[in-house]
Amino acid sequence: MTRLLELKGVNSFYGNIQALYDVNLHIDQGEIITLIGANGAGKSTTLMTVCGVVQATSGRVVYNGDDITRESPNRIVAQGICQVPEGRLIFPELTVQENLDMGAFMRSDKGAIKRDIEYCYDLFPILAERRRQEGGTLSGGEQQMLAIARAIMAKPRLLLLDEPSMGLAPLVVRQIFEIVKKVNEEHNTTIFLVEQNANLALKIGHRGYVMENGRVVLTDSCEKLLADESVKRAYLGL
Amino acid sequence: MDYFLELFLGGLTRGSIYALIALGYTMVYGIIELINFAHGEIYMIGAFTGLIVAGLLTMYGFPGVSILAIAVVCAVIWAAAYGYTIEKVAYKPLRGAQRLSPLISAIGMSIFLQNYVMLAQTSDFLPFPELIPHFGFMESMGSIMSSSELVIVLATISVCVALTLFIKFTKLGKAMRATAQNRKMAMLVGINVDMVISATFVIGSSLAAVGGVLIASHIGQINYYIGFIAGIKAFTAAVLGGIGSIPGAMLGALVLGLTEAFATGYVSSDYEDVFAFMLLVLILIFRPSGIMGKEKAQKV
Numbered sequence: 001m002t003r004l005l006e007l008k009g010v011n012s013f014y015g016n017i018q019a020l021y022d023v024n025l026h027i028d029q030g031e032i033i034t035l036i037g038a039n040g041a042g043k044s045t046t047l048m049t050v051c052g053v054v055q056a057t058s059g060r061v062v063y064n065g066d067d068i069t070r071e072s073p074n075r076i077v078a079q080g081i082c083q084v085p086e087g088r089l090i091f092p093e094l095t096v097q098e099n100l101d102m103g104a105f106m107r108s109d110k111g112a113i114k115r116d117i118e119y120c121y122d123l124f125p126i127l128a129e130r131r132r133q134e135g136g137t138l139s140g141g142e143q144q145m146l147a148i149a150r151a152i153m154a155k156p157r158l159l160l161l162d163e164p165s166m167g168l169a170p171l172v173v174r175q176i177f178e179i180v181k182k183v184n185e186e187h188n189t190t191i192f193l194v195e196q197n198a199n200l201a202l203k204i205g206h207r208g209y210v211m212e213n214g215r216v217v218l219t220d221s222c223e224k225l226l227a228d229e230s231v232k233r234a235y236l237g238l
Numbered sequence: 239m240d241y242f243l244e245l246f247l248g249g250l251t252r253g254s255i256y257a258l259i260a261l262g263y264t265m266v267y268g269i270i271e272l273i274n275f276a277h278g279e280i281y282m283i284g285a286f287t288g289l290i291v292a293g294l295l296t297m298y299g300f301p302g303v304s305i306l307a308i309a310v311v312c313a314v315i316w317a318a319a320y321g322y323t324i325e326k327v328a329y330k331p332l333r334g335a336q337r338l339s340p341l342i343s344a345i346g347m348s349i350f351l352q353n354y355v356m357l358a359q360t361s362d363f364l365p366f367p368e369l370i371p372h373f374g375f376m377e378s379m380g381s382i383m384s385s386s387e388l389v390i391v392l393a394t395i396s397v398c399v400a401l402t403l404f405i406k407f408t409k410l411g412k413a414m415r416a417t418a419q420n421r422k423m424a425m426l427v428g429i430n431v432d433m434v435i436s437a438t439f440v441i442g443s444s445l446a447a448v449g450g451v452l453i454a455s456h457i458g459q460i461n462y463y464i465g466f467i468a469g470i471k472a473f474t475a476a477v478l479g480g481i482g483s484i485p486g487a488m489l490g491a492l493v494l495g496l497t498e499a500f501a502t503g504y505v506s507s508d509y510e511d512v513f514a515f516m517l518l519v520l521i522l523i524f525r526p527s528g529i530m531g532k533e534k535a536q537k538v
Contacts, residue, residue, distance in 0.1 A: 053425055077428030089423035091416050102416050105409075106428040154427065 001028040002064075004158055004190050005050065005081075010059035012042075012049045019045040021214045022059070027158070032184050032191040034201040034222065036235055037211035043194040044086050046211070047160045050192075051083050052076045063158070078106050082156035086163050086194075088147040092136030096127055099135045099146055103153030113153070120149035123179055141172035148176065152183060158190045159183070165197045173197070177204055198235035202226045210235070244382040245503040246496065251387040251456070253495025254394035257488050258449030259472030260479070261401065262321075262442025264487040267476070268418040269438045271337070275344040276324055277446060278469020279351035282462065284317040284447025285366070285454040286355060292367050306369040306455070313447040320351075321443025322436055330432070348469075355462040362461065369455040386456040393452060397445060398488050405484060410437060418482070474518050480531020489529055493517070 005027045012020040019042045027033045037043050048054040050061060052073040061069045068076055082103075091099050100120060104113045121128035124145040130138060135146060144164055151159055161180065165173040181204050184191050195201035202208055202222040210218035210231060218231070225231050259281050266274045288309040295305045328347045332340045370386035405411040417424040417434045425431055453468075454460045471494065479490025494514055501513035521528065 051426060053422060072430070073425040074428045074430040077426065083426050085423065085426060089420050089426070091419045091423065093419055094412075094415065098412065102412065102424075102427050102429075105413065150427070 001030070003027075004029045004031075004064060005192070006060075006062045007046070007050070008060045008062065010046075010049060010056045010061065012045050012054050012056050014045050014054065019054075019214050020049065020056075023211075023214075023216055025209050025216060025219070027190055027192055029157075029190055030184070030188050031207065032181075032193060032205045034193045034195060034198075034205035034208040035211055036195055036198040036201055036208060036225075036231075038234075039196070041211040042214040043211055044162055045214075047083055047085075047162050047192070047194060050076075050160060051081060074106075077154065080155070080157035081160065082151045082154040082158070083160040084147045084151045084162060084164060086166065088140075088143045090135035090138070090143045090146055090150075092134065094135055095132055096135060096138070096146060097131045099150050100127075100153050103150035104155075106154065116153055116155070120152055123152075123182075124149055141168050141176075144168060144172070144176060148179065156189060158192065160192045160194075162194045163196060164193075165195060165200060173200065180204065198231070199226075240382055241503065245499045247383040247387060247391075248503075249496035249499030250492070251390050251495070252498055253475075253492040254390050255449045255453045255468070256472045256475040256495055257394055257491035258397065258445045258452075259468055260476040260487040260491045261398075261484065262446050263473050263476040264479070264481055264484060265414075265438050265442050268482040268484075269414065269421075269435055270329070270333075270340075272329060272340050273344065273473065274324075274329075274439075274442075275341070275469070276328070276347035276351060277442065278465035278467075278472070279348050279355075280317050280321055280324075280443045280465070281446040281450040281468055281472075282355065282460070282465030283320055283351065284313040284443075284450030285460045285464065286359060287313040287316040287447070288369075288451035288454060289364060289366055289460060292369055296367065302369070302371050305367075306371075306451075309369060310448060310451050313451045314444045317443045317447035317450070318440045321439040325436060325439040330435075348466075352462050352465070359462060363459045364461065366454040366458050366460050368458065370452070384456075386452075390452045390456060393448065397448060401441075401445070401484065410434070414438060471514065474514065477528055478518055478521050480528025483528070483530045483532075486528055486530035493529070 003026055007023050007025050010020055010023040011018065023046060035043050035046060045054055049056050052068065052071050056069050060067055063079060063081065091102060094102065100117050107113055126142055127146055127149060130142065135143065138146060148164065164176050177200060180191060183189050193201055193205060202225055205222040208220065208222045208225045209216050210225065259277065262277050263274060266272060291309045291312040292305050295308060324347055328343045329340050332343055370389045373385045376385045376388060405414060413429045413434050414437065417429060417431055421431055475491040475494045476487045478494055479486030494517065497517050498510045498514050502510045
């Protein structure tokens, strides 16, 4: 297996507050990795550090063999990393179609973009119905679907998902997780999933990391984490 | 009726100039939520560039219309260079700072540019040549609208249409809208946000420069201070229309221009500003987000 992403001893600050302490983790090509932890544990900062929106103050982020620690976000996206951020961040005054176009911002293969938009509409038929509607008028679940579809439009090698289940009905969450799995299987897209809903995340992931107060405290295969007593107590409510 | 029409067309001309400047205010605000107080000075620098270029070309005996065209192009390029540099020097280093800091920096930049032009040129009014030609077919309409007014209005309409199409359909235009709506997400889809911000300053400055040359030619004189009052008026127009909104700035400028023209014509020219700012106060009371502005929830 090729190592796709590796964080080595990463320290990051969120404003003046140190959010990550010596974080080490790695993802291999084709894996689904889950990162679980409580509110404020540093999960989102980890993703933002990978994308270059937050810059690591020390340590290294290595992607596909290249050091991308100091790269700007647009160069990182160009290399195939795409994030569906927390809160979805739909462009509210762009139509559904335009939001999808923005996902393909770095691409210039017009024919393939058209095909991929149709593919997204097949995955999420509700978006096809709403294609002329402004993104801000969609419901929470639809916005999450749009955010994921927009990320698919970038044809990422590595897809970062930040709390896709947040604020959504259980049925919608299940649907979204199924599609995440499908994208992973059909396109061999590597997935880095950050979740508070540890139960769900550990069920679709291959390996998992547990984060507390900015530090990775535990890592193992997802089956073992699901069976782990401390994880059960802290994150699964058992 | 003729008098009404004359006032109306005069208001349209004023509104056009305000629109050309207001667009720069509103675009910059839309993208980085900054009131670029130095924007009026860009307009003034555009006018001065036009004057210098026109002077040189007249000396070398260029024909009339080509002088106008070349002067506008040179003013646009030079003003765009100023706009680009101002952003890099005065605003970009403060991007992470509190909101007040770039605002103060903008005021400082405005004062600096005024004084720089005053020292480099002069504090007196300089005559500006009439670059806009007189059209024969406008003779019969002479009492209600001059050739230069017609050119200003038509130029503004074409610029507004071009800008609207640009924002709606081009890749950079879409990137600008996306950046204005959510800068973080714009970064995450791979938009080079720094480039988009620079482009916004360049486009806004170019529009102001077009306005600067046209109005200077229409009025016939300029000095280092013209950017201040024009800037305040254009800013008012942008707020009136809903700051951050491009069609809002166009509409706000039109409303402001017409209000001033009618106030001047039917009341007294002393009351021009009174009516302009009274309109602003009324709008701010009854529709604080401006005519076309959207009510936005305060971000926490």
